[in-house]
Amino acid sequence: MPLKHLSGNFLITESFPVFAPMSAGSSRARAALTVQAAGQTFPFMLELLSATGSKIEEATPIAMFADTEEKQAAALKLKELFDSHGSDKAGSNKGRGHNYHLLYGSILVTQDASAVLEIGLGTNNVEFVSNMGKRGKPGASLRAFRDFLPSAHVYGADIDRSILFNEERIATFFVDQTDISSFSVLGAAVPDELDLIIDDGLHSPNANLATLIFGLGRLKLDGCLVIEDISPRSLAIWQVIAASLPPDQYRSQIVAADQAFLFLVRRLA
Ligand SMILES: C[S@@+](CC[C@H](N)C(=O)[O-])C[C@H]1O[C@@H](n2cnc3c(N)ncnc32)[C@H](O)[C@@H]1O
Incomplete structure (x- = not known):
């Protein structure tokens, strides 16, 4: 029935x-x-x-990633860009933001990344789940990464077709993370190998898994995939996933940030 x-x-x-x-x-x-x-x-x-003997990941505090002066300087520069473009990745948004710049500053410290993809542009249409409110600025974090990385092309994807845009070194596409087939159109439009893939979209485990299924095979050697905004109540799912990825190919970490956890995967081989 x-x-x-x-x-x-x-x-x-x-x-x-x-x-x-x-x-x-x-x-x-x-x-x-x-x-x-x-x-x-x-x-x-x-x-x-x-x-049965698997290593279970404990969370690493996000501040531990910014462990050199260079990384701290990169994080600060990124924070300024996130704030000025209107993303909540680094603590703006009336104090409800995050401190994710500490992680991204450490991942992108050399500023030589050439291709970054982020799922989730930041719609201001409150009909969509995971919207940024009526005053949200779609594309804010994409612009911050573009301005931080002098030679990178930055790709974005979102379920809200009305906010897709193209501008200098930024191109965006439709994806619905709950429909895994929609990633094949996105996959054909972005480079085969990416330095960084971020999931800041729907923030539900099935949507995140779809991003992992698509993204793990598209990472450059030493490239990273980050799942943002994980609830403490979902942590067991991510500890199971961390224990399931082949450790000779991927290094998985759970990262404890101010108001949420992140899942970080680095491609090793
Ligand atoms: C928190 S916002 C992204 C904020 C942006 N990355 C920033 O930092 O400025 C989340 C976005 O995920 C999108 N989204 C919601 N459900 C989605 C889905 N099923 N597939 C793809 N994107 C989705 C929303 O439309 C929204 O634009």
Whole structure:
């Protein structure tokens, strides 16, 4: 039966078949167990990985990345650019911003990156989830990266087609992170190898995974992929993912920032 015709307990068990018990019982009890399974599955996976000897990533404070004067200077310059262009990556946005410049300053310290891709332009259309409010400035962080990196081309992608734009060394494209096939059009438009890929889009685990599936194979050697704005409540998912990536090919880290966590992957081989 189509989901739209279901309600209450049946809607829960049919919407989340992965977690529904394959057992007889009242619809109420089965729905409650389905919700419980959704909540327990990743924490239990993490326990299993730990019990079987996998290394479980603990969070690294973001300030530890800016560990040289050069990196601190780069972070400060990036902060000024994020703030002046209207991105919340470095603490603007009426104090509700982040301190992500400390991480990006360390990744981009040499300023020789040639290709950066960010999912999430910053729509000011409040109908879209993950919007930046009516006063948001779409493209703010793309412009900051463009101005910081003298020879880079900066690519952006977003679900809101009405904010896509092209200007000096910036090109943007449509993507819907919940539709993995939409990444193939994006993939054809951007270079095969990227120095940095950022996910600042929908901020839900399935959307993030779609970015990882697309992005890991597009990283240059030593290139980085960053998933922003991870809730402390989702951390187990990212610890499981960190433990699942092949350690000889990727170095994964969980980064603790002011108000959220980030997931950082560097391509090693
Ligand atoms: C927080 S804003 C990005 C802010 C911007 N990076 C900055 O720092 O200025 C998040 C963006 O993700 C976009 N978004 C929401 N859902 C999406 C999806 N399913 N696929 C792609 N982008 C999405 C929103 O339209 C919004 O523009």
